[in-house]
Amino acid sequence: MSHASDAAATPDRPRKKRNPVWAAIREVLIIVVVALVISLVVKTFFFRAFYIPSGSMEQTLQVNDRIFANLMAPGPFELSRGDVVVFRDEEGWLPPIPSPESNAVSDFFTFVGLLPDPSSQHLIKRIVGMPGDTVECCSADGRLSINGVEITEPYIYPGDNPSDSEFTKTVPEGKIWVMGDHRGASADSRFHEDLQDGFVDLSAVEGRAAVISWPLDRLGGISGEDEVFAGVPVPANQ
Template sequence: MSHASDPAATPKQPGRKRNPVWAAIREVLIIVVVALIISLVVKTFFFRAFYIPSGSMEETLQVNDRIFANLMVPGPFDLDRGDVVVFRDEEAWLPPVAAPDSNPVSEFFTFVGLVPDPSNQHLIKRIIGMPGDTVTCCSPDGNLTVNGVDIQEPYIYPGDNPSDIEFTKTVPEGKIWVMGDHRAASADSRYHEDLQGGFVDFSAVEGRAAVISWPLDRLGSISGHHEVFDDVPEPAGASSK
């Protein structure tokens, strides 16, 4: 008697011939749908593409760079001094712009998060002051101070001063003080005292700039230079990080 797993025991069953063209199309459609789902999840919860239109963050970021920002901050991973952040222009620091021309291809790539959304106004700057910090320009040595400690800023554009504007600012709760790395070409917190003191709301931050994705010869991570702030004490009344 033949065993059930014996091929001789299983009669040959006639079946419909598989259409190889439809099988190939079906496989491609499945791959596209899965890729779209993954892209939408990544765009919604993890990373988003942005475009650098100006030189305000040189030489860290160059005009026409494309970057990806980590959308997990602020949130599970907190922000810190030195982080380069992308934030919505909720206080109208930028002049209004006309809606750019688009086409179905660019709209598709924008939808899945592979290219920046040109319809939203965003800025990118470096965090210098966190809530409770007092940021001052300048010390007798010409440096910024944070909570009374001089900081040496290696990311500043060569030839720029830490600031040509004197100021002393204590950052309110729920806000940050931001400055561009190209200090002489950055209309940052210093220039918007008429708009909630120049401070940026935590809630306006889209995420932390994580990596330069284009051009390929600039591919790499974006440094927060946290070592610059190692000796800065926490503001009075704040819990340590």
């Protein structure tokens, strides 16, 4: 009984010698292609890099931080009060930006999702009100309340008030009410009442900020501060 491999070992048909240089190049190319495919899949479906250009989320996020956002929230994972979210500027909260300078290296890393896209207009804020919630500020002792329950917000920038302007907002279906942690330096929902009454479409949310990736001394997760909102009841209309 013979095997297919026997013929290749006979004197009449000597085994072809592999070119070690080409074999090494081919392996490197395969690794690069696989890495690119994985990066594109991750960028498209799982995580994406973003850059923090302002201090509106201090102290949670600092100027020049790089973060990764979980693109599966909203989606397979739901959003909740306290989540820090990245959303597209569909309502024109930000002024237009000039076309950024680029080079082949940065364009490549942006394409595969390892660097943020500098041409995209995104904002990052914390969700304070979900659909159906009534968000109000401020109470007699200066705190913000949700559905009639006052909350204490330890993530607010030291020295800031929960809000220097008073408001009462009931969040419509499909919208969220967002605020920056640096309340005195954040042009958030409070400052855009002329645009959808300050609300952000849930459909504009790109993802939930999950990890600070740079600088390395700030590497770590980004908290949704669940304990702050634990006592908030379900809206009466739900």
